Amino acid sequence: MAAPLSTMKFWKPGSEAPGISEERELTTETTGSPVIFNPHTALSIEKQRQKLPVFKHSSCLFLSHSSCFSLFGCAVPFSSPSFQYLLEAGWAAEGKVIGVTQPRRVAAISVANRVAEERGALLGHEVGYTIRFDDCSDPHATRIKFLTDGMLVREMMADPLLKKYSVLMLDEAHERTLYTDIAIGLLKKIQKKRRDLRLIVASATLDAKKFHEFFNLNESGDPNKDTCGILTVEGRTFPVDVFYTVSPVPDYVKATVETVLKIHETEDDGDVLAFLTGQEEVEKVVSLLQEQARSLSRYGMKKHLRVLPMYSGLPYAEQMKVFERASSTVRKVVVATNIAETSITINGVVFVIDCAFVKLRAYNPRTTIESLVVTPISKASASQRAGRAGRNRPGKCFRLYTEEDFEKLPAATVPEMQRTNLAPVILQLKALGIDNVLRFSFLSPPPAQTMVQALELLYALGGLDQYGRLTDPMGVRMAEFPLSPMFAKMLLESGNFGCSKEIVTIAAMMQIQNIFVVPPNQKKAAAREHRKFAVAEGDHLTMLNVYEAFIKHQKSSQWCQEHFLNYKGLLRAMTVREQLRRLMNKFKVPRTSSEGDPDVILRCIVSGFFANAARIHHSGSYRTLRDDRELHIHPNSVLYGEKPPKWVVFNEVVQTAKYYMRDVTAVESSWLVELAPHFYKQAKHGSLASKRSRVL
Known part of the structure; x- marks a missing residue:
């Protein structure tokens, strides 16, 4: 044993004395929507609703004069039968929609499934969800819609005042994800023009006062005139x-x-x-x-x-x-x-x-x-x-x-917001007409240096001009892609490089985690099969190889199993690829193929990912150009253990014992200067150096 x-x-x-002793504390369930477990499923929907802590407070939400509620307490149980309060109170009448944001895709899908099941509705009709690359809703029939906060921000690009929504609930707001905070700032602007829009900010921790102060439009000092209220829901x-x-x-x-x-x-x-x-x-x-x-x-x-x-x-x-x-x-x-x-x-x-x-x-x-x-x-x-x-x-x-x-x-x-790359959200804010992002109403303002660096990167990518204005067409088009600005630039340039067919496949594959399956008891067999797809230039072309082999073998699940590949992940990549292809068609990106020339594809990748470049060091590791940070090739990369290329670009860095580059591809240093002159320069002695881009 x-x-x-x-x-x-x-x-x-x-x-x-130290021993197996204990500290007892009462904890409230404050963590996420109860998306699976429901101890009262044997009861009628009405009885289930009465069991919920929010039941006795429901009238407060709909009869109050407040246009915004900061709802805090237990794992705010709006996420199942309680959503029917909103329907029954008439908030989805006349074609209006009740929107509920979640910070994570898994929660948006799970809660939508749960609510649809409890209402006896087919998912995608009265109850639906929208996440990146997956819209399971009906523009005419859906009355309750679950979506990630990032997708809500993206919807604002087409409908800046979110006119179709009568109620918007930001669930799990205490998580303070990047797009939760952006949505909060944008909704504050919308609230000033749409007093009819009911906002519910649900937080499981003691952030209620902060949210209240942020959304309250009352400047008179009279609490009776507050436009935002706080409702505390006692948890079990x-x-x-x-x-x-x-x-x-x-x-x-x-x-x-x-x-x-x-x-x-x-x-x-x-x-x-x-x-x-x-x-x-x-x-x-x-x-x-x-x-x-x-x-x-x-x-x-x-x-x-x-x-x-x-x-x-x-x-x-x-x-x-x-x-x-x-x-x-x-x-x-x-x-x-x-x-x-x-x-x-x-x-x-x-x-x-x-x-x-x-x-x-x-x-x-x-x-x-x-x-x-x-x-x-x-x-x-x-x-x-x-x-x-x-x-x-x-x-x-x-x-x-x-x-x-x-x-x-x-x-x-x-x-x-205070610890992440802001280039994607700044691009979207610019597309929404917010020219001076430094004066945007952030719940927690990000560091100024991070803002400036994001502006510089977008300028180097061609998304902004020297005055910080969105460029047309490049910046406008980049903002429409549900990907990072780097991926968007790569896709938009692919027609000019003559490899749009391959680049859209690579971009789609890079959105899927764990294409290679490694069962714990079959690691050697899996590695042997995976090596069959490896391309000497690196991970991007390897992913292209996997996808094309999958298509060649009629999208066979059996073939995937034999080669230790994620079948559902590859099917998902097909869906993502088709959506990206439609966007590229919209922007008239030419359909072109590299005809087997890898350099064409690699140069196109550099056009988007030049900022993520590293050079080999005499120690065998890699160094970034801007601050000489030590990086290593991730063990999952096809380049790991091989003769290291002199120059590489990568998608992201992860830190464990070391800083590892993921999704790595070998490139030529001359491509960096040629394709990113705003970002790099050739030093006098022939080596490559970085330079600061400036946005005035």
Whole structure:
């Protein structure tokens, strides 16, 4: 049998001696829409609604004079039968639509499915959803529409006042994603012109006052004239016993495995949810636990372990497995990223293991490089994670850090607006007619340097002129693509380079995570099959190779299985490609083919991704041009372990033990100067140097 948890000790602060003690606190379920579990499904819809905490407050929302509500409390349960309050109150009459934004696609789809099912409606008619590259709604029939906040911003480009909406609810606003904050700023402007639009900002944490102050248009000082109200909804609380470690944990991945096994050996029934930072860690822990589970079975332990991964890039069918109820002889263990912190609710979880870290996007304006960085979570996130154990009954949360370390955590996560590349949103704001983005009403203003750098990048890409104005046609067209400005520029230039057919395929494939499937017990076989698609120039052409082979083999699922490829991901790439192709047709981008010339394709890639360039260093690693940052080729790249090219461009950087470049392709340095003269110059001694673009 697996060894007991000898190195891990948890204790209650203030106890006389370290031991397996506890700190009890009441936690409120504040994390995401209850998109799967509903304990009252046997009841009628009306009875279900009466069970919801918001039921007794519903009249306040619709009879109040306030045009905006900051709704805060439990996992704001508007996300199931309660949406019928809005319909029954007449807010979807005369063709109007009730819109509900979610920060993540998985939540938008799941909640839409749930509400459609409870109303006995076909998804896509009365109830629908819209996410990037997937519109499951009817412009004439849909009355309740779920969409990501990014898609709401994109809808404003066609309908600046959002005239079709009577009510807009920004759910999970406490997450403060980039597009949540942009939507909030834009809705404040719309609110001044559309007093009939009812806004509901739903936050599970104590941000209500901040939202209230931001949206309140009352300047008289008389609170009776406030245009925004605060409604607190009491959540259902269950006690959660929180355990801290006695001493710091040197390896939280190993500690997670040990803690799961300790729970399985010593605790009563109940499923386990363990938080880690990314796919690689999740799969490692799943593999280790599955191996231990087989060992436990051999030693005759009556209750079996069923270990499941959960992360955003996981195929949909695999994600759905975590919601299946475990039998009485099985303990389910879900190993997840922070997607399980807010976007989904997994029924049956009684034990939570919190590693204290999360992977977040961080942007360096000096290098113009955005990277995924592993960083400590906030106290608010720690509370959210603990709350997952108290969803249905009293639970326990094992924090793999000391209480002293907990006290050092920041109160809240830095809003994405203040730590990300702003080029995409600035381009969209410009397209919406907001010329002076520096004076835009941000809920949390971003750093000035980040704003300036985004303007410089857009200027170098040709999206803005020297005065910071949107260029026509390039900037106008770039803003219409649901992709980063770099991808948009690459697509729009592809006709001129003579490779639009190949570039649209590459762009589509780059939107899909995990095209290559690597089963834990078949790693060598998978690697052998994947090498058959590898192209010496790098990952972009390799993805093109995979797609063309998929089409050549009649889009066969059997062929994908034999070659360890993500069949549903490739089908999704086809859908994305078709949507991008339609946009390119709209802008009359010529349909051209490289006719087998790889340099044509690579030069086109450089035209969009020149800012993400790196050169080889004598140490064997790579260096960026702007700040000489050390970078390495990601182990998943086809260039990993091969003779390193002198110059490369890449899609993104991720940080684990090192900074790794993902989606890497070899290029010529001369292409950078030729295709990005605003960004690079040839130094006197023949080497390449960067220069600052200036937007006046």
